[in-house]
Amino acid sequence: LLKQLEEAQEIAKIGSWKFNLMTQEQEWSKEHYQIFEIEYPQPQEILFQLYRKKIHPDDIHHLDRVIADAINNGRDFIYDHRLIFDDGRIKYVQGIGKVSFDENQNPILISGTCQDQSNQKEVEFKFEQMAQSIEEVFWIANAEKNKMLYINSAFEKIWGIPMGEVSKNPHNFANSIPDCKSHITPPLTDGGLSIVCMSYTTASFVQDATGIIK
Numbered sequence: 074l075l076k077q078l079e080e081a082q083e084i085a086k087i088g089s090w091k092f093n094l095m096t097q098e099q100e101w102s103k104e105h106y107q108i109f110e111i112e113y114p115q116p117q118e119i120l121f122q123l124y125r126k127k128i129h130p131d132d133i134h135h136l137d138r139v140i141a142d143a144i145n146n147g148r149d150f151i152y153d154h155r156l157i158f159d160d161g162r163i164k165y166v167q168g169i170g171k172v173s174f175d176e177n178q179n180p181i182l183i184s185g186t187c188q189d190q191s192n193q194k195e196v197e198f199k200f201e202q203m204a205q206s207i208e209e210v211f212w213i214a215n216a217e218k219n220k221m222l223y224i225n226s227a228f229e230k231i232w233g234i235p236m237g238e239v240s241k242n243p244h245n246f247a248n249s250i251p252d253c254k255s256h257i258t259p260p261l262t263d264g265g266l267s268i269v270c271m272s273y274t275t276a277s278f279v280q281d282a283t284g285i286i287k
Contacts (some may be wrong), residue, residue, distance in 0.1 A: 075212045078102075079103055079104065080105075080220070081101075082102055082104035083104050083107070085188070085236075086104070086108065086111075086188055086189040087104065087186050087187070087188045087189075088101065088103075088104040088105025088107070088108050088184070088186065088187045088188075089101075089102040089105060089184075089186050089187075090102070090103050090105050090108070090184065090185060090186075090187065091182060091183070092182065092183045092184070093180060093181070093182055094144070094180055094181055094183065095175040098117050099117065099121060099124075101113075101114075101120070107162070107185055108156075108166060108187060108189045109123075109127050109156060110127070111127070111157060112123075113121050113193045121275050122181075127156045127157065127158070128154060128155075128156060128157075129154060129155035129156065130156050130157075131155075131156075131162050132154035135152075135154070136152055136154050139152045140170070140183065143171075143172055144172055144180050144183065144185070146174055147174065147178075147180065148172070149169070149170065149171045149172075150168075150169070150171075150185075151167070151168065151170075151172050152168050153165070153167050153168075153190075154166060154168075155227060160216050163208065163249065164189055164191045164193075165189075165190050165191050165193075165194040166187050166189055166190060166191075167184055167187070167188050168186065168187045168188075169185050169186050169187025170186075171184060171185060172183060175248070182264065186215065191274055192225070203221070204225040205225055205226055207227065208227055209226070209227060210224070210225065210227050210228045211223075211224070211227070212224040212225070212228070215272055225279075259272070
């Protein structure tokens with residue numbers, strides 16, 4: 074069972090960890106060591122220092138605040154931060170954790186998972202570069218939640234309407250494009266669909282809940 078868990082963590086690039094607030098001892102899974110590129114295993118007296126050394130200096134104070142707030146308020150937490158290595162490489166990771174308490178409601182343990190999301194971030198960066206480089210308006214909207222998820226800067230350049238206004242109300246987008254409004258409004262109001270549009274005059278696509286673009 075342990076071997077299967079280790080294999081699953083390796084495939085998903087998810088490590089698990091525990092930190093005993095009473096003894097200051099840590100427990101890491103093998104994949105957690107792998108994500109941080111720290112040789113497995115390490116003695117307790119140096120593991121925490123090795124861990125801190127890998128965290129990007131611009132992110133470490135925010136990470137400390139998130140965990141401290143979770144401990145003080147007894148709530149689950151989620152955080153994103155970067156890891157930096159001696160050769161200059163950067164990894165992007167997301168952590169999810171929880172705080173455990175004793176019978177007197179004193180915090181005694183924090184535990185959680187850490188996922189390497191570097192590949193996903195690379196895709197996001199490439200998407201952002203592509204979206205910002207085209208002159209047509211490109212947007213993604215969640216019709217079920219009536220929420221604009223993304224719109225590129227071409228919209229603000231062409232119509233002079235702040236993108237923040239469109240994020241607040243997707244129909245601001247439709248109202249600003251009279252010749253395309255009839256193609257946009259029904260999916261936004263019917264629910265269950267999202268819209269991806271590369272050009273407000275020539276092409277529009279509908280994306281269903283499974284991510285398939287039709």
